[in-house]
Structure formats: C-alpha cells, structure tokens
Amino acid sequence: MKRVQTASLDISRHLQSRRLEQEVENRTAYTIDTAELNIYETQHVAEKVELTFASPVLASMIRGKKIMHLPGTPSFDFLPGESVIVPGQETMCIDFPEAQSQNPTQCLALAIAPDKVRQVTDLLNDRTPLIDNAQGWQFGQHNFFLTNDEPIHQLISRLIYIFTENNQAKEVFANLVLQELVVRLMQTQARTLLLSPETTFVNVNRLAHVAQYINRHLNRSLQIKELADEACMSEPNFYRTFKHTFGMTPVEYINQQRISLASKLLRTTSRGLADISIECGFNNLTYFMKLFRRETGISPAQYRKQGFPA
Structure with missing residues (x-):
C-alpha cells in the first residue's frame, strides 16, 4: 500500500x-x-x-x-x-x-x-x-x-x-x-x-472473485495457473485481462495486498517481523523488508515506530 x-x-x-x-x-x-x-x-x-x-x-x-x-x-x-x-x-x-x-x-x-x-x-x-x-x-x-x-x-x-x-x-x-x-x-x-470489500461483483465477475481468492490465501504461494483456473481462463488471457483491467499485473497486486496486510499487522500487533513476513506469504525476510520499503518508502520497523493509524 x-x-x-x-x-x-x-x-x-x-x-x-x-x-x-x-x-x-x-x-x-x-x-x-x-x-x-x-x-x-x-x-x-x-x-x-x-x-x-x-x-x-x-x-x-x-x-x-x-x-x-x-x-x-x-x-x-x-x-x-x-x-x-x-x-x-x-x-x-x-x-x-x-x-x-x-x-x-x-x-x-x-x-x-x-x-x-x-x-x-x-x-x-x-x-x-x-x-x-x-x-x-x-x-x-x-x-x-x-x-x-x-x-x-x-x-x-x-x-x-x-x-x-x-x-x-x-x-x-x-x-x-x-x-x-x-x-x-x-x-x-x-x-x-x-x-472493494463491499463489492457485489464477487459473484458475477471473475476478476473480482480472483481478487477475493488472492486475499484469502496471501499466506501461501500463489501461481498464475491457479488464479487462471479460478477465473476459468487460459493463463495468457487471464494475465492480459487482469493487467488491462486493473493497471497492474497479478503479481504486483498480490505483493500490494501482502504489504497492505503487513502494514495492518505492524499497526495492530506486536508480532515480530519474521512472523509477519511468513503470515503475509514471504518466505524470505530480506525480500519482505526490501519490498516493504519500496512500496511505503520506509522500513517495517520505522513504519511501526511512527505509529500510523489503523
């Protein structure tokens, strides 16, 4: 985020x-x-x-x-x-x-x-x-x-x-x-x-359904083939359609949601960075910290210290 x-x-x-x-x-x-x-x-x-x-x-x-x-x-x-x-x-x-x-x-x-x-x-x-x-x-x-x-x-x-x-x-x-x-x-x-969490499109739009699916499974590895299957689309067509509709690739969206979840956990819990990293689907703590800084402009520790509102 x-x-x-x-x-x-x-x-x-x-x-x-x-x-x-x-x-x-x-x-x-x-x-x-x-x-x-x-x-x-x-x-x-x-x-x-x-x-x-x-x-x-x-x-x-x-x-x-x-x-x-x-x-x-x-x-x-x-x-x-x-x-x-x-x-x-x-x-x-x-x-x-x-x-x-x-x-x-x-x-x-x-x-x-x-x-x-x-x-x-x-x-x-x-x-x-x-x-x-x-x-x-x-x-x-x-x-x-x-x-x-x-x-x-x-x-x-x-x-x-x-x-x-x-x-x-x-x-x-x-x-x-x-x-x-x-x-x-x-x-x-x-x-x-x-x-949007309040969207009514999740039952009628395949991309909205996939987005919800991603958010339910952020703690594990997600492959494009798995997401394409959820959308009942071929991998190339799913990837292209997702990017054209949302202005970002599925991987960029997944990382964005993982950083959003990590931000929430940093604000609302005292859990350690390694624990939060795993909870958000990052198996590599160094990569998590690098991506968090790239997305927010500051490190996870600085983010927690500054006490951003929930």
Whole structure:
C-alpha cells in the first residue's frame, strides 16, 4: 500500500502569468481542441460556491482544503494529492474553510471533450473489453473520488506543463498524455470498484472473485495457473485481462495486498517481523523488508515506530 502522494503539482509557470481578477475561484483557462485546463485560486473563506462543466471533469487539489458537496455523495474534505471525476452538467457545491490571501486554496479542473473520451473508451472496448461487464469501459458517468497514485500525479503534472508552455506541438503532446490519463483513471476506477470489500461483483465477475481468492490465501504461494483456473481462463488471457483491467499485473497486486496486510499487522500487533513476513506469504525476510520499503518508502520497523493509524 503506497503512501499518499502529497507532492505539490508544479504550477509555477502559471503563477508567473496569471491575473487575479476575483478572490473566490479566480479562474485561468488554458484550452486545446479536446480539453480545457482550468486553474482556480481562492483567497478568502467562502461557502456554497457552485461550479458546473458541460463535459466530464477531473478536479485535483493543488493547495489548501475544500469541502465538496456532490449530488448523491456525502460531503467530503478535498485535499492536495486527491482528485474527483465529476460528470458533465453536474453541479459541484464547494466550501473554502481555510482560504486566505497568504495561503490561497488552489485547484485544477480538467474538462475533457466527450469526443475525446469516446475515442479512448471505444478503443479499449474494441481491443481490451472488460470481462463480465456488458457496459464496458466508461469515463465520467458517475462521481469517483481517488487518491492520486504516482503515475496519475505525474500525468497531471505533465499536462500542466504542456498547457502552460508556448509550444506549437502542444495539441499533439497534450492528446497523447490525455489518452494515457483517461485509461489510467478508468483502470483505477475498475480496480476500486471490483476490489472493494463491499463489492457485489464477487459473484458475477471473475476478476473480482480472483481478487477475493488472492486475499484469502496471501499466506501461501500463489501461481498464475491457479488464479487462471479460478477465473476459468487460459493463463495468457487471464494475465492480459487482469493487467488491462486493473493497471497492474497479478503479481504486483498480490505483493500490494501482502504489504497492505503487513502494514495492518505492524499497526495492530506486536508480532515480530519474521512472523509477519511468513503470515503475509514471504518466505524470505530480506525480500519482505526490501519490498516493504519500496512500496511505503520506509522500513517495517520505522513504519511501526511512527505509529500510523489503523
């Protein structure tokens, strides 16, 4: 389980050229044929500020805090390193509880043209259709909240750079990054939906069933053939389908879940590292410690010492 990405998005070039004409949701827009990047800045406390886009929009926090109110969704704090996908024509109602001129709240909203979204979803539905899902790949049909992982964070940063630079090939660069961003966001949404503990898909979706199977058997060796058999698929087809749907290989998912379990045991028990390593399916303590550091950025001992909340 990777640590939450809190690195700030780089908008330094935008800040050098933007003009502040209002103190609540001051907007600067950068536009290409297939998308519009809006950067908003608010410099004093405000409530119930409404914002609506005609196209599906990816909103990402840059600095400060918002409280978001979306239809059909409980209100939630919106913080740097987090994003939300909002369907077109859906009104966001926003509170700014901490904004001030010395510490403005900053957020970006990337509105993507429906034709561009359709191009990407049609391509995926044709080449890598979702298994056991008649609706297929979709983007922007429902609200979806996510914590940015490193690839999504980097893609958003790259788009900010492309939109704010003066380059004649801007449209070409931006469209390539947009396509990857939409695919990764859809993979994140599919992964979140199918792998949720509360999911109702476990009885109707083979990948959701396999994910649950993996989580029940993390303490022992798991082979791709065994997982493919559980999915009633050939090994190559299972491997390819899993990776295309979730954006990670089965082995990467297994390791991610093992580190997540290890993190929980470090937080909630006093068991030794060797014991936890075996419980999580690692027969080699050195490998466990190396993988834990790679996934979380710190050693298991440091993780336990810092007392991360359960």
